Amino acid sequence: MAAAVPSGYAPPLPTTIFNPTPGTGFAPFTLRLRLRPRRAAAVTAAAATLREVCAGRVPDHVLQRAEEVGYVVPTEVQEQSLPLLLSGQDCILHAQTGSGKTLAYLLSVFSAIDFGRSSVQALVVVPTRELGIQVTKVARILAAKACTVMALLDGGMLKRQKSWVKAEPPAIIVATVPSLCQMVERRTFNLQSVRVLVIDEVDFIFGSSKQVSSLRKILTSYSAASSRQTIFASASIPQHNRFLHDCVQHKWTKSDVVHVHVNPVQPMPAHLCHKYVVCTKKERLHVLLSLLERDAPKSTIIFVAEQSERSKKAGNPPSTAVVVEFLKSSYKGSLDVLLLEEDMNFNARAASFSEVKGRGFMLVSTDIASRGFDLSQTSHIYNFDLPRMATDYLHRAGRTGREPFSRLECGVTTLITEDEHFVLQRFQNELKFHCEELPLESMFTFNS
Numbered sequence: 001m002a003a004a005v006p007s008g009y010a011p012p013l014p015t016t017i018f019n020p021t022p023g024t025g026f027a028p029f030t031l032r033l034r035l036r037p038r039r040a041a042a043v044t045a046a047a048a049t050l051r052e053v054c055a056g057r058v059p060d061h062v063l064q065r066a067e068e069v070g071y072v073v074p075t076e077v078q079e080q081s082l083p084l085l086l087s088g089q090d091c092i093l094h095a096q097t098g099s100g101k102t103l104a105y106l107l108s109v110f111s112a113i114d115f116g117r118s119s120v121q122a123l124v125v126v127p128t129r130e131l132g133i134q135v136t137k138v139a140r141i142l143a144a145k146a147c148t149v150m151a152l153l154d155g156g157m158l159k160r161q162k163s164w165v166k167a168e169p170p171a172i173i174v175a176t177v178p179s180l181c182q183m184v185e186r187r188t189f190n191l192q193s194v195r196v197l198v199i200d201e202v203d204f205i206f207g208s209s210k211q212v213s214s215l216r217k218i219l220t221s222y223s224a225a226s227s228r229q230t231i232f233a234s235a236s237i238p239q240h241n242r243f244l245h246d247c248v249q250h251k252w253t254k255s256d257v258v259h260v261h262v263n264p265v266q267p268m269p270a271h272l273c274h275k276y277v278v279c280t281k282k283e284r285l286h287v288l289l290s291l292l293e294r295d296a297p298k299s300t301i302i303f304v305a306e307q308s309e310r311s312k313k314a315g316n317p318p319s320t321a322v323v324v325e326f327l328k329s330s331y332k333g334s335l336d337v338l339l340l341e342e343d344m345n346f347n348a349r350a351a352s353f354s355e356v357k358g359r360g361f362m363l364v365s366t367d368i369a370s371r372g373f374d375l376s377q378t379s380h381i382y383n384f385d386l387p388r389m390a391t392d393y394l395h396r397a398g399r400t401g402r403e404p405f406s407r408l409e410c411g412v413t414t415l416i417t418e419d420e421h422f423v424l425q426r427f428q429n430e431l432k433f434h435c436e437e438l439p440l441e442s443m444f445t446f447n448s
């Protein structure tokens with residue numbers, strides 16, 4: 001299925017992923033998967049179960065736990081990637097938000113580790129503390145008590161964790177890049193014993209000036225491991241052919257790495273309903289309030305731009321705080337208004353994150369909540385500020401509609417000024433979705 005890439009081979013870059021040029025040598029790199037949108041209603045009796053897909057490779061007790069929590073039928077990305085992952089192949093998992101990439105790579109982790117061995121055998125690297133908490137939770141559910149899973153996240157108790165790793169090494173570590181680097185630099189554990197390395201939200205980490213050089217160091221150091229498997233995951237991997245080429249060139253992956261690309265022509269989940277409202281910056285808070293009253297979300301995330309350095313220096317309050325304050329005084333519904341942003345201390349971040357679990361929430365957040373957050377009750381997303389890039393739009397929008405086999409329509413509404421019209425149009429062209437205008441008057445008619 002995936003032929004080896006000759007060493008030193010540099011494929012020409014395609015202009016778009018929608019128009020791959022035949023006969024240019026891309027085929028060995030890329031396993032382009034069938035464009036077969038499949039949701040619950042389309043699952044037939046003949047569809048293989050997760051147990052069948054993983055037969056003989058994933059320990060039975062892990063599969064049993066998976067079934068107990070409701071993972072019975074594989075999602076498309078799981079169905080397509082698991083045969084490759086479970087045979088030890090390096091993989092780039094590239095599939096829509098909410099498509100089930102986490103379970104795919106975790107099952108691969110559980111198939112590779114030796115439950116009787118006392119050493120760190122798998123590492124999952126994530127860009128944020130919050131995503132790390134979430135992935136750790138899923139890994140612990142699947143592991144039950146068969147092995148230990150440690151969360152090595154920013155703001156954690158590194159000193160205590162260091163002793164723990166030395167005295168009783170966990171089989172799996174879920175880590176943020178800075179915490180992992182500290183451990184590796186202090187030689188608390190050796191990457192050479194690691195059998196599986198997963199980098200989740202890989203494009204985000206590569207795009208982060210604070211994290212990219214450390215990640216490169218980790219990947220380079222891991223490339224010397226004798227028995228290794230590297231898995232990258234994200235819903236967006238811009239210039240993925242270039243990325244694949246770099247992986248092979250830098251030996252971050254073996255040369256037969258496979259690009260599992262599900263739904264390449266439809267990066268946005270189809271059941272999201274996109275709307276926009278054109279209003280002035282001054283009108284924005286009242287428009288948001290009106291939308292909340294009209295939509296009555298079950299739970300929602302309101303994305304607000306991060307405060308610029310200039311605005312900080314000028315002593316302005318961040319927009320997140322302004323929105324939270326406004327909603328706390330004006331919103332009369334039942335949802336808890338919560339705040340999450342980078343500049344909060346870790347305790348406050350942890351408190352906000354744990355409060356959103358299980359209750360109706362209205363989370364006002366910067367893009368920190370746009371990656372990996374899996375809160376299935378989120379029915380609506382609001383872009384109070386337009387995201388900077390199309391990929392940011394994709395990940396923000398993907399915080400809703402996260403039940404793989406549900407057809408329930410979920411809403412994404414963006415507030416823009418007249419000048420921002422063309423930016424939103426560019427996002428639509430790039431991500432192949434349609435955004436419908438909600439006339440401003442219609443909202444205030446609703447209010448009166």
Ligand SMILES: Nc1ncnc2c1ncn2[C@@H]1O[C@H](COP(=O)(O)OP(=O)(O)OP(=O)(O)O)[C@@H](O)[C@H]1O
Nearest residue numbers: 071073074075097098099100101102103235372374
């Ligand atoms: N086979 C399955 N059956 C039922 N639910 C599943 C299955 N696989 C995953 N899920 C659920 O689907 C949701 C989305 O999965 P996950 O968080 O892995 O998505 P993702 O592809 O990593 O998305 P993102 O790119 O946004 O991080 C989760 O709530 C998960 O529990």
